[in-house]
Amino acid sequence: MPDVITPQEVYLASFQALKKRLAAKEPGWLQRLRQEAIQAFTELGFPTTRHEEWKYTSVTPIAQTPFQTPWEQKDLSWKPETAALEPWRSLSDVCLVFVNGSFCESLSSFQGLPSGVKAGNLASLLPGSPDGFMEHLARYADHRNHPFIALNTALWQDGAYLWLPKGTVLERPVHLLFISTAKDAPLVSHPRSLVLAERESQATIIESYLGVGEGVCFSNAVTEIVAGENTVLDHYQLQLENERSAHIATLQVYQDRNAHFTSGSVSLGGALVRNEVNAVLDAEGSECVLNGLYLAQGRQHMDNRTSMDHARPHCSSRQHYNGILDGHAAGVFNGRIIVRPDAQKTDAIQKNRNLLLSEEATVNTKPQLEIFANDVRCTHGATVGQIDPEALFYLRSRGIAQQDARNLLIYAFAGDILDRIRPAEVRTRVENALNARLASAPT
Amino acid sequence: MLSVKNLHASIGGREILQGVELEVHAGEVHAIMGPNGSGKSTLAQVLAGRDIYAVTGEVLYDGKDLLAMKPEERAREGIFLAFQYPVEILGVSNMYFLRSALNAIRKHRGLEELDAVDFLGLVDSKMKLLGMDQNFRERPVNAGFSGGEKKRNEIFQMLMLEPRLAILDETDSGLDIDAMKVVADGVNSLRSPGRAIVVVTHYQRLLNYIVPDFVHVQVNGRIVKSGGKELALELEEKGYVGVEEGFAEEAQSTKGSAVECRM
Ligand SMILES: Nc1ncnc2c1ncn2[C@@H]1O[C@H](COP(=O)(O)OP(=O)(O)OP(=O)(O)O)[C@@H](O)[C@H]1O
Ligand SMILES: [Mg+2]
Numbered sequence: 001m002p003d004v005i006t007p008q009e010v011y012l013a014s015f016q017a018l019k020k021r022l023a024a025k026e027p028g029w030l031q032r033l034r035q036e037a038i039q040a041f042t043e044l045g046f047p048t049t050r051h052e053e054w055k056y057t058s059v060t061p062i063a064q065t066p067f068q069t070p071w072e073q074k075d076l077s078w079k080p081e082t083a084a085l086e087p088w089r090s091l092s093d094v095c096l097v098f099v100n101g102s103f104c105e106s107l108s109s110f111q112g113l114p115s116g117v118k119a120g121n122l123a124s125l126l127p128g129s130p131d132g133f134m135e136h137l138a139r140y141a142d143h144r145n146h147p148f149i150a151l152n153t154a155l156w157q158d159g160a161y162l163w164l165p166k167g168t169v170l171e172r173p174v175h176l177l178f179i180s181t182a183k184d185a186p187l188v189s190h191p192r193s194l195v196l197a198e199r200e201s202q203a204t205i206i207e208s209y210l211g212v213g214e215g216v217c218f219s220n221a222v223t224e225i226v227a228g229e230n231t232v233l234d235h236y237q238l239q240l241e242n243e244r245s246a247h248i249a250t251l252q253v254y255q256d257r258n259a260h261f262t263s264g265s266v267s268l269g270g271a272l273v274r275n276e277v278n279a280v281l282d283a284e285g286s287e288c289v290l291n292g293l294y295l296a297q298g299r300q301h302m303d304n305r306t307s308m309d310h311a312r313p314h315c316s317s318r319q320h321y322n323g324i325l326d327g328h329a330a331g332v333f334n335g336r337i338i339v340r341p342d343a344q345k346t347d348a349i350q351k352n353r354n355l356l357l358s359e360e361a362t363v364n365t366k367p368q369l370e371i372f373a374n375d376v377r378c379t380h381g382a383t384v385g386q387i388d389p390e391a392l393f394y395l396r397s398r399g400i401a402q403q404d405a406r407n408l409l410i411y412a413f414a415g416d417i418l419d420r421i422r423p424a425e426v427r428t429r430v431e432n433a434l435n436a437r438l439a440s441a442p443t
Numbered sequence: 444m445l446s447v448k449n450l451h452a453s454i455g456g457r458e459i460l461q462g463v464e465l466e467v468h469a470g471e472v473h474a475i476m477g478p479n480g481s482g483k484s485t486l487a488q489v490l491a492g493r494d495i496y497a498v499t500g501e502v503l504y505d506g507k508d509l510l511a512m513k514p515e516e517r518a519r520e521g522i523f524l525a526f527q528y529p530v531e532i533l534g535v536s537n538m539y540f541l542r543s544a545l546n547a548i549r550k551h552r553g554l555e556e557l558d559a560v561d562f563l564g565l566v567d568s569k570m571k572l573l574g575m576d577q578n579f580r581e582r583p584v585n586a587g588f589s590g591g592e593k594k595r596n597e598i599f600q601m602l603m604l605e606p607r608l609a610i611l612d613e614t615d616s617g618l619d620i621d622a623m624k625v626v627a628d629g630v631n632s633l634r635s636p637g638r639a640i641v642v643v644t645h646y647q648r649l650l651n652y653i654v655p656d657f658v659h660v661q662v663n664g665r666i667v668k669s670g671g672k673e674l675a676l677e678l679e680e681k682g683y684v685g686v687e688e689g690f691a692e693e694a695q696s697t698k699g700s701a702v703e704c705r706m
Pocket of ligand 1: 454459482527
């Protein structure tokens with residue numbers, strides 16, 4: 001009987017190959033970290049729907065696809081279609097481009113970045129990393145208990161770093177553009193990024209994931225953000241991979257005293273998408289706002305999972321996620337709010353609204369409140385609805401075609417979240433991408 | 444222009460319109476009055492294309508089968524309904540909405556789309572006419588509008604879209620006398636030999652300002668009596684009951700067959 005290779009073994013083999021390649025270059029602590037992570041992944045394995053946290057999202061398609069890592073693929077001659085990238089590259093003068101997890105210097109630019117701010121690709125910091133920076137890596141995202149974070153931690157090749165020294169204020173956003181592209185063989189990448197914002201610094205960071213071409217890709221991304229005292233950080237996450245690809249991402253945020261963190265997550269692409277945003281409000285006065293929009297059509301599956309950990313008193317959090325589901329698409333929203341015993345005067349609000357556009361589309365929405373303090377304000381609400389037929393008739397009675405009227409109402413529903421995207425240049429691009437998606441919807 | 448013959452409409456097994464007959468010619472103003480629940484709004488909604496009713500009968504608009512047309516096609520062909528209860532649409536600005544509507548209609552009429560400058564110029568002039576505040580432009584359609592503001596917004600849309608057949612469903616309800624005069628002036632500014640207006644109202648008061656050529660009384664899903672503008676005064680005096688009694692006699696004299704309202 002021939003040996004059956006389990007899905008896990010594929011990744012273990014990748015790990016061995018990576019280990020050989022990097023052994024000479026990487027410092028001992030990182031090698032040990034990778035080893036620890038692959039060990040954890042081996043023990044955890046791919047989650048199944050029997051795991052509470054993966055109840056509504058089956059990762060079988062990922063586990064069963066023989067994804068190759070980029071360095072295993074023979075033909076890597078990728079010519080960027082700059083025309084397709086241009087609208088995204090032009091988003092900001094500071095743009096770090098990664099192709100299948102590897103830094104692409106020729107497409108990147110650092111124009112106008114104030115001196116003192118350090119930004120670049122994480123791999124370039126090894127082995128001589130600046131003091132105190134790398135020690136933050138893997139300190140926040142839980143690779144011991146989360147199989148995909150474990151995989152990323154073991155197998156990451158590159159990603160972005162951004163280090164904002166005390167008091168720096170970035171006028172222009174920093175754009176991290178991750179492109180995934182594959183030919184015949186399915187391809188996996190594990191982008192890993194780290195942002196360290198020291199006290200009183202301020203910046204806008206955009207992470208966009210773009211699919212180029214029709215190949216099957218799997219991005220397994222982890223980003224850790226350390227928001228120091230009194231920082232103001234805006235983070236946007238745009239997911240626009242092709243409809244055959246898988247995307248699993250964790251955004252892990254750690255907030256110090258009075259840190260204000262806002263995130264806007266927009267998911268439009270991908271066959272199987274799971275976005276986790278975990279924030280730990282670990283000092284008084286910190287504030288966290290998570291906004292999200294997901295639009296799924298056809299057979300897309302989109303799972304958004306948030307965890308808001310109120311660890312200290314006097315912190316506030318706001319979550320607004322809107323989902324639009326058409327065709328046979330499935331949406332999942334799981335919003336967890338933890339209020340630790342110490343976290344008195346917590347003020348937490350969570351809202352998830354869903355618009356179902358077809359009979360077959362489904363959504364599972366679940367708030368998960370774990371409150372261990374008594375003097376707190378915690379509210380949550382979830383709704384699932386359809387297009388209002390009276391509104392549709394009103395618009396049509398003014399001469400607007402049915403399809404346009406419908407799109408107008410869908411758009412209005414999305415607008416609730418789009419209006420929270422502050423930089424106009426980001427909002428415009430997201431609006432365009434959304435319009436393109438709506439226009440492409442089968443009717 | 445509009446010819447309604449033996450129009451029936453039911454919903455949930457209940458027949459709300461029970462054989463409406465109505466003839467409207469270009470240049471005319473008709474008023475439809477009648478007690479609450481008599482189906483006036485249902486008639487207006489059916490004419491505008493609301494598809495929740497099971498409808499039978501015939502409606503010709505310029506000789507074309509109106510019932511076969513989609514709501515947007517009716518609008519493009521010049522039908523406009525001012526809703527009794529305008530719908531609130533969150534997240535869509537008044538201007539975006541109106542510009543989409545106007546351009547859809549203009550396109551249908553073979554006209555070019557209006558550019559932003561011309562459009563806003565037109566908006567300003569109509570808003571001024573109706574004494575509307577500029578901030579209406581960017582507010583979401585009807586959302587958070589007071590009752591009166593909503594009614595004014597309906598008339599504003601009507602002036603922008605320049606329909607050939609305007610149906611106003613209780614546009615005067617809830618308006619103070621000054622607001623009503625403004626609305627009436629707006630409606631009268633649209634009057635022309637090529638256009639017709641049907642106003643549904645409970646109040647003779649409006650008809651002092653928008654003077655109708657014909658007044659109809661609708662009871663239980665049928666037009667039971669028609670006459671000139673004096674009929675509205677008679678209704679004001681006797682109430683619908685008095686008129687209904689008169690109708691019962693008339694109906695007897697025509698041996699119970701469908702009443703024809705000749706105009
Ligand atoms: N969507 C609906 N479903 C069920 N019944 C309805 C519906 N729309 C109207 N009706 C019923 O049909 C009848 C006529 O309603 P309609 O609104 O047309 O009356 P109306 O003459 O406009 O009354 P008013 O003067 O109060 O505006 C009422 O009894 C109403 O309850
Ligand atoms: Mg009515």
